Structure formats: structure tokens, C-alpha cells
Amino acid sequence: MPAPDDTAEQIAALLDGIVRRQRRASKDNLGSAVTHGQFRVLRTLDNAGRALRLSELAGQLGIVPRSATSVVDDLEAAELVARRPDPDDRRATLVDLTPAGADVLATVRRQRRDAMLTLIERLDTREQADLLRLLTRLADD
Template identity: 40%
Template sequence: MDDLDADLLEVLRSVQWRLRRNSHGDAGDLGVTPAQGRVLRVVGRCGTPPRMGEVAERLHIAPRSLTDLVDPLQDAGLLRRTPDPGNRRSVLLELTPRGASVLEELHQRSRRSAARAFAVLAPEERRHLLALLRRVEAAVDDPPTGAGRG
């Protein structure tokens, strides 16, 4: 990796960290940690209640770690666990009305944080940055054939 690639990676990590901190750093008043907020987001993005294993996979964490995040969310009345009618060994997660309200507030905070951060760019610059980042994202999701083989 040359210096430019390393610099790009470091700046992307820094921007991502700062955006997350600015939009969710004060989410304690909502009764959720940033990690719990990510759980709510994943569950909220699914069209139907997802299995816990699916949520853990999407978050790239171990199922046991997800249990540690879900327990307090359920205790706070933000999520509910229900048996999966299609698989007795699986548990589904669904937002409660209160959980949906907290998730909406988290979305609003994220939007405000992003608007503040990207206000330094003109609309055309933002569109160009989005197009460039989507190209990079696609390349990361689908590495060239033979990549990583040695």
C-alpha cells in the first residue's frame, strides 16, 4: 500500500468515526449505546423480523455478543424476541413502537450530522464524492479474481 492509499484509508476511517461519534455520541439520553443503536438499525432495515443469527452476521459479530446487546434493548422495551414459526430453534427480533421511535431519532441525528459534515462541499462535489465512494465500495465487495491469493 503506498502512502496515498494509506492516507485515504486513514481519512475514511477518521471521517466515519467522527460522523458516528457526532450523530450517536449523545445517544445516551435515548437509553442506547452506539452498538445497540446499530442493532436497532439492522433490525429496522429488514422488511420482516430477522433471525438473531442474521443480525449478528450483518453486524459481523458473534451471536453471543449480539445476545449481550439485545438483552438490555429488550429490557428497555425497544426490541422483542419472538419464536420463529419456521424454525423452532431460531428467534426473531422486532422493533417495538418505542424502539421504532428511538430508531427514528437516531436517523434524524445521523442526517443532521451528515448535513453538517458535508456542508463544506457543493452539491455537485457531494454527488461526485458519492459516485467515487460507490465505485470503491463495489470494488471492496467484489475483489478482482485472484485477489488475496499468494
């Protein structure tokens, strides 16, 4: 039986490999439409269901506001997000998804899902349910 440290390392390496495959599949199909960081911004805005202040967006992403500004600049140039003044605070700026951004996000999500389906098709239904249960348990904070 492997030592716990060895098991942890093996699991980490396997998960990294799976995530890399998923990202590669998305990138191969989308070309250079969005980076992983840009995808995270689009996903965060979509999950919020409303426009977010840049500072709030940065906080949810766990990055400094200057980094969020850079990513939003690129997404705005690609017309995937739009900025507008915050009506409650003239100093603040709100960022929201555009319809084009929502389309790109839906495409990336579909491609990520398809890439994962290709991987989990190797498992029977019970194994898939077990994997989902175990990953959910590990992901719970």
C-alpha cells in the same frame, strides 16, 4: 505525488475521522441511548423489514450468536426490541423492532444525516455529487 501506500493511509485516516465525528454527533445528542453496536442491530432489523432469528441477525452482523444475544438482551431491557418464539421452529427466537426502537433508530439516523450535512456543506453541489459517486464506487462489492 504521494506513494500509493501513503495515499491509502491518508484516505483511511480521513474516513476514520469523518466516521468518528458522525458517531460523536449522534452520541452527544442521544446521550447513552444506544451504542454503535446496538444501532447496527436496530438498523439491521429495520432493513430486514421483518423479525429475524437470532442466528440470522448474528450472521447479517458478522458476529457470533452469543454476541448478538448480549446486544439483544440490552436492547430488550430498554424495550427497543422484542423477542418472540418462531412459529416455524420452537427452538428458535425471533427478534423485532418495537415502536420505541424504530423511534430511536429514526432519531439516530436523523442525527447522523445532520452531522454529515454539516460536513458536506463545505462542498458545492458538483463536489457533493462527485464524492457520492466515488464513495459508491468504492463501496460496491
